[in-house]
Amino acid sequence: MKSVFKLFLWITFGFGLLFSSMAYASDFQVVEAEGVAPVEYGDEVSARVRAMRNAIKNASMQVSASVQSSQVMENGNLTVDYLRVNSAAQVSGIEVLSEQNEGGLYKVKIEATVAPSQQCANVVSNSYHKSVAITGFAMEHPEHSTLGRLGSVDRSLAALLVNDLNGRQGIRALSANYMTLYPNTPNAPTQISPRMTLTRAVSTAKDLGVQFIVSGVIRDMAMENPDAPRAGNWDNWLKKVGISKAKRTRHFVFDVFVHDGYSGALVFQSRYKTYGLWNEKNHAEVGFGTAKFFSTDYGQQVRLLIDQAVNDLQKTVQCQPFMATIAQVDGQRIYVSSGAESGLRPGDFLSVYRTSQKFNREGDSFWQISDxxxxxxxxxxxxxxxxxxxxxxAERLNLQVEDIVMAW
Incomplete structure (x- = not known):
């Protein structure tokens, strides 16, 4: 039987649990919980892992839980009745009190230290490095970039995000700024399917060999007062005599979308807005992301906005399970398309999932992941x-190349 510590490194469950080396001293509680999982194919190791997940989930629910319910009606009939219970709790100091295989059910009883936590609430977190590809940012109004010669913003913004993310923990960012995912920028990303998936994100992720696709649209770079005169030395004197000039305020608005590369699901979206003073000459060749650009007030405000987007992207990616494709199947062995660069180590356990492409009644395709x-x-x-x-x-599970493994 593998050591408890090794198993616990990855079995944080997707109901908002987060392993951590310490709990909040003022709020933590010591609780007991039980977990159960059926033993399938005679594999007690897999059953034990799932029973531990169940026990940890039950422990967290005793401290912090929320319930969400939704119903879907079609033609007056109830077609979907969805109930989800989530937890936002931090679990540490786990001790196994008892465990046994009883009649084909693996049962585990644990004692755990639990504290409320909002980090990665309702999702998961682990220490593996997730790979992301950042595509170019389509421009809704290309004419807005004329002033200052900022036309390279579609690629330069993506390059800045790549550079900043690669300095963050748990992320490997790759540049794909030569491509964009949204030919119809005003409606992006509403051309995705009703299931909130983007099939093109799946094919792009497979081509690039990444787990997530980050894309976006630049919505606005326009001057608020295009005819406002540039600032001059006499402005302060004019203010003293009650004469004011319109400010040369320029906007910067962009959307960011994060799609899961295995299912095409939209896991994050946000709009970022800022503005700053643009006092450069109309024919100045500044360029987006250059030293001269960031020396302006407008550039400094854009820099702060990019930092905010990078922080949000890091939190989003960190709070997702680690996934990798199966590159080869050989009997009981599978070859995973991620290795040491992602933080995998001998003795780690990876859940195995099947992937399949499905179609809804409208003919839209989506990817389904089955445990x-x-x-x-x-x-x-x-x-x-x-x-x-x-x-x-692997043949008993009908595993194929392009199926996936996952670590919570």
Whole structure:
């Protein structure tokens, strides 16, 4: 039986739990909880992992829980009745009190230290490095970039995000600023399917070999008062005699979208707005993202806005499960298309999922991810791939290339 510590490094469950080396001293509670999972294919290791997830979830629910309910009606009939219970709690100091396989059910009883936490609330967090590709930012109004020769903003903004994200923990950012995902920029990203998926994001992620696709649209770079005169040395004197001039205020508004590269689901979107003074000559060749650009008041405000977007992107990506594709299947062994560069180590456990493309009644395609309920243990790790082993042959699960593994 693997050590409890090794298993616990990755089994934080997607109901908002977060492993941490410390809990809040003033709010923590010590609770007992039980978890149960069926033993399938005779694999007690996988059952134990799922039972531990269940126990940890139940422990967190005793401290912090919220309930969301929604119903979908079609032609007067109830077609979907959806109930979800979420937790935003921090779990640490876990001790296994008892565990046993009883009649095909693996049962675990734990004692855990739990404290309320809003970090990664209702989602998950782990220490693996997730890969993201940042595409070019389509411009809704290209004519707005004429002043100052800022036409390179579609690629330069993406390049700035890549550079800043690569300095953050848990992210490997790649530049794909030569492509954009939205030919119809005014409606982006509403051309995605009713399931809030973007099929093109899946194909793009597969081509680039990344887990997430970051895209966006630049909505506004216009001057508020295009005819306002530039600031001059006499402005302060004019103010003293009650004469004021219109300010040369310039706006910067852009949207950011993050899509899961395996399902196409939209996992994050946000609009960022700012403005600043633009006092450069009308024919000045400043360029977006240059030293001269950032020396202006407008450029400084844009820099702060980009920093905010980078912070949001890091939090979003960190609070998602780690995923990687299966590159090869060989009996009980699977070859995973991520390795040491993503933080994988021998002894890690990865949940195994099947992927399949489905179509709805309107003919729109979407990707479905199905849990096999088994885990694979990482045995070997190379810089860019890893070898993991299942308790049974992969053919019994009908695993295929492009199926995925996941770590919570």
């Amino acid at each position: 096999t309920r088994l885990v694979a243990e990482v045995k070997q790790v190379q810089p860019y791939y890893a070898v993991a082993e299942l308790a049974i042959g």
